[in-house]
Amino acid sequence: MSDPFYITTAIAYPNGKPHIGHAYEAIATDAIARFQRLMGRDVRFITGTDEHGLKMVQTARAAGRDTLEFADEMSSYFKEMCDKLNISYTAFVRTSEDRHHQASQALWKAMEASGDLYLDRYEGWYSVRDEAFYDESELHIGEGGIKLSPQDTPVEWTVEETWFFRLSRYQDALLKLFEENPEFIQPDSRRNEVMRFVEGGLRDLSVSRTSFDWGVKVPGSPDHVMYVWVDALTTYMTGVGYPDDRSEFARFWPADVHIIGKDIVRFHAVYWPAFLMSAGLPLPKRIFGHGFLLSRGEKMSKSLGNVVDPMELAHLFGVDALRYFFLREVSFGQDGSYSAEAIVTRVNADLANSFGNLAQRTLSLIFKNCDGYLPEIHGHHREDEELFRTIGNSVSNEIPNHFQNLAMSQGLESWIQAVFACNAYIDAQAPWALKKADPKRMETILATLFISIAQLAVAALPVIPESAKKLLDQMGIPKAVRNFEMIGTHWYSGLAESNYRLEQPQGLFPRLELPLDEGSGT
RNA sequence: GGCGAAGUAGCUCAGCUGGUUAGAGCGGUGGAAUCAUAAUCCAUAGGUCGGGGGUUCAAGUCCCUCCUUCGCUACCA
Structure with missing residues (x-):
């Protein structure tokens, strides 16, 4: 047991x-x-x-x-x-x-x-x-x-x-x-x-x-x-x-x-x-x-009229967005400050623009260029290995260590840095330009990204359980692999060979709008 | 009054046991790209690391002192 x-x-x-x-x-x-x-x-x-x-x-x-x-x-x-x-x-x-x-x-x-x-x-x-x-x-x-x-x-x-x-x-x-x-x-x-x-x-x-x-x-x-x-x-x-x-x-x-x-x-x-x-x-x-969480740096109190109903925030921005914001933005153990702008800014930057968009652009390329089938790996280049090292160090090392120490914000810092590395990689490799010139290389790049994204999604499960699960479901990642130990193993070829086929990818994190009555505050 | 925490780029903050040109994100500026949620990537912005003093070859990083904010606690009235 x-x-x-x-x-x-x-x-x-x-x-x-x-x-x-x-x-x-x-x-x-x-x-x-x-x-x-x-x-x-x-x-x-x-x-x-x-x-x-x-x-x-x-x-x-x-x-x-x-x-x-x-x-x-x-x-x-x-x-x-x-x-x-x-x-x-x-x-x-x-x-x-x-x-x-x-x-x-x-x-x-x-x-x-x-x-x-x-x-x-x-x-x-x-x-x-x-x-x-x-x-x-x-x-x-x-x-x-x-x-x-x-x-x-x-x-x-x-x-x-x-x-x-x-x-x-x-x-x-x-x-x-x-x-x-x-x-x-x-x-x-x-x-x-x-x-x-x-x-x-x-x-x-x-x-x-x-x-x-x-x-x-x-x-x-x-x-x-x-x-x-x-x-x-x-x-x-x-x-x-x-x-x-x-x-x-x-x-x-x-x-x-x-x-x-x-x-x-x-x-x-x-x-x-x-x-x-x-x-x-x-x-x-x-x-x-x-x-404690402070509203725009001030203590919440009824007399100040800045008491916020958490259900309202969850409704406005989404449960996972709120969870991510609290854990990413507030250093656990210290007081933190929140506001509608801060939530919108952080969630759009990290979840919508960086991670969500990364998943969307990668899965879309696979969907369109590979007919939804997971591409084959034709030997990795040095850049691929470097990305794997970065992701692996974050997902198998830094994130679990920080989470173990209840340092969620630092774990998520490492996580988002790994996401940035994927975006830098996809831009540098430009798989969309290789469709005709070098389709095999394109496939390897997309497979590399697919594996990396799956690892990042598993690492994010504790914080954004609903959306990370949706993403993993879209990607067809087997349940047995969705944990810190197994996601670092070689599960990809098995999944690819099973002829798993992606559906048209669905956006995970819609960009948030700042509610009108919230934006005018101090 | 005692003890403690904090004071680092416009904003939010990282900087462990002192050591090459002080970092990230957001914002700003200039490029690139166009696969993608008008998202991304690259470069850059020259901040006396709250003030002053000290220790050291070398200090946001140690010591003293002062200022500001906050927490715990004591006491006076």
Whole structure:
């Protein structure tokens, strides 16, 4: 059986509809998952929604809705988004599911068994929005004399009985973990922040609430529900069968990487490993905190009116175009900027003009000059070998290495350079001029290009799955060859000898137009 | 206040452990080509690598300092 690979997105809080950040995270995670499949790994890819907590109750109530019914609807938007964006998750986990409650309770019991949970009374300033208590010293006064949390959310004085987790006990173990596994938190700037936070000392964490009941019941304390982060994080285990499906869980846990936003690094890099250590479970291998997408360099906010619906972008420009843009243009781990012009420019230049047009002109030449049959190779020239070397180095070496390191933009940089090399090659060789003068040479050139394009299409599958598949289908590339290992082998003659015949080639990436209402911005 | 990141061609950015004339894409300019989605290819544009100082035979690449932007964190009020 092939090597397992387990990856997750963060589990989204469906308090509102999915925004572009959710789409970005899902797309990036999906590209990695697809890449690993093409590398022959047996992939589990979990995403889902984190539906508990007082905030959901209140939002539902404000809308005059039943909480679960409201959660059903909101969660469905996230699932729809994933399906629309071609996200190849293996399970979409909702924290309101029964199996998830069981998983969370199992984790809780394991932590309790380690003596890390104790009941105490908590009095303090509580922010519903943040689902967190704050010390008086952390508060500041906002407009109208209202006390606000450090996140500028309103707080109220709350007294409740609560379970605590002995987080303080894990300070040294966590620091040791970070020091011995520099890859555990990435990028490095996030790692530094977390380390400094932990070095500053850890307080025990309040991990249950009694002020509402929309959550996972604490075993043996029916008045308590778990702190949302406890059960949200547990989703990563629910998704691979914890606690019942022991073989699935044993096979896929711990996760190879949790892809999350930079704003929730602490929960994943501090609380989560501490919970797991307490429960005696293996820790995820890597936490990757990606950056935020900024609209024309500015943070998205409702007040600025620059909130963009990712579904609208996908509809406007196409799913693959959007996926390509995000992964090519944004250096993974850093913040990125997007705008309609940037998307149109990038997608037209790379996908329509360079790659799409390359495929179109090559396949058209074969269609017209070879009657659609794949041309024979009559011995390669040095220029052909050079092109193969360039493509091979990119497709078999640089791209997989970069993707392996979650450096998608750099992998795509290598990819587009290889595409450029093909365009330079076709212009230099000018096969269209050889139809009568030297038809054999023309055939060899077209075959060389056909092979190169197939390799580039396979390498692009993780990023633009739909269009790359269409292209490979047009080209008649067998399914068995559509992975990083096989596409580098000698499959061409077999395909040519099978008398595969091309249809009239269809354009893959239509040139995009800048929508009228988008072009006039700053 | 502490820690950290960023500041490189008009724009968006690459530049790992310091080493020949600082790179790419887009845009601009001049050519070529016409198979192709008016797409492509070639050449080119002379940017004090935020300012200043230092180490070194040699510094975007190391050290110090200052400026600007951002992140994490602390504290005062």
